[in-house]
Ligand SMILES: Nc1ncnc2c1ncn2[C@@H]1O[C@H](COP(=O)(O)OP(=O)(O)OP(=O)(O)O)[C@@H](O)[C@H]1O
C-alpha cells in the first residue's frame with residue numbers, strides 16, 4: 001500500500017489538537033498501557049479532560065488507516081509508526097499527549113521513551129490492571145453493546161493471547177504507576193494528574 005504517512009500524521013495531529021490547541025512550555029507524554037478491557041480508553045478520556053491532553057488512541061489511528069482492520073503484523077507496524085509520528089507532532093506543538101495503546105512489550109515502549117526524551121517532555125507511565133473476571137465481563141458486554149467512544153474490536157480471545165506476550169521490565173518496571181480499574185478511579189486519577197503536572201519519571 002502506498003501511504004503518505006507524513007501527510008496523514010499532520011492531518012490527525014491538526015484534527016485532534018485543533019489549529020490553536022492548548023500548549024505548554026514542557027508538555028507531558030502519558031503512556032497508558034494494559035491488556036484489552038483493562039480500561040485504557042475509559043481512563044484516557046477522563047484524564048484528557050482533567051489535564052488537559054490530547055488522546056492518541058492506537059485503535060483510532062488504525063481505523064483512520066484501515067476502516068476494516070485485519071490485525072495483521074504489517075497493519076500493526078504501520079499503525080504504531082503513525083501513532084509515534086502523531087505523538088511527536090503533538091508534543092512539538094506543546095500539547096500534552098495521552099498515548100492509549102496496549103504497550104505491552106518493552107521494545108515497543110522504548111520507542112515511546114525515545115520520543116519523550118527527544119521532545120524533552122515529561123514522561124508518565126501507567127499500567128492498568130483489573131481482575132480477570134471483571135475484564136471477561138467487560139469484553140462480553142462490548143460484544144453486546146459498545147460505548148460510542150470505544151473503537152476496539154478486542155474480545156476475550158485477544159485478551160488471552162496478548163496476556164502471554166505481556167512483560168514488564170527496564171525503565172517501565174522502575175517507574176510505572178499501576179492502577180486496578182475495578183476500584184475507585186479517583187485516587188489514581190488524582191495521583192496521575194499530580195505526577196503529570198509536576199514531575200514525570202526520571203531520565204535514565
Ligand atoms: N473503571 C471502569 N469502570 C467501569 N467500566 C469500565 C471501567 N473501565 C472500563 N470500563 C468499561 O469496560 C469496557 C472496556 O474498557 P476500555 O474500552 O476502556 O478498555 P481498553 O483497555 O481500552 O481495551 P482495548 O485494549 O480493547 O482498547 C468499556 O465498555 C468500558 O466502559
Ligand SMILES: [Mg+2]
Pocket residue numbers: 040041042059100151152
Ligand atoms: Mg481501548
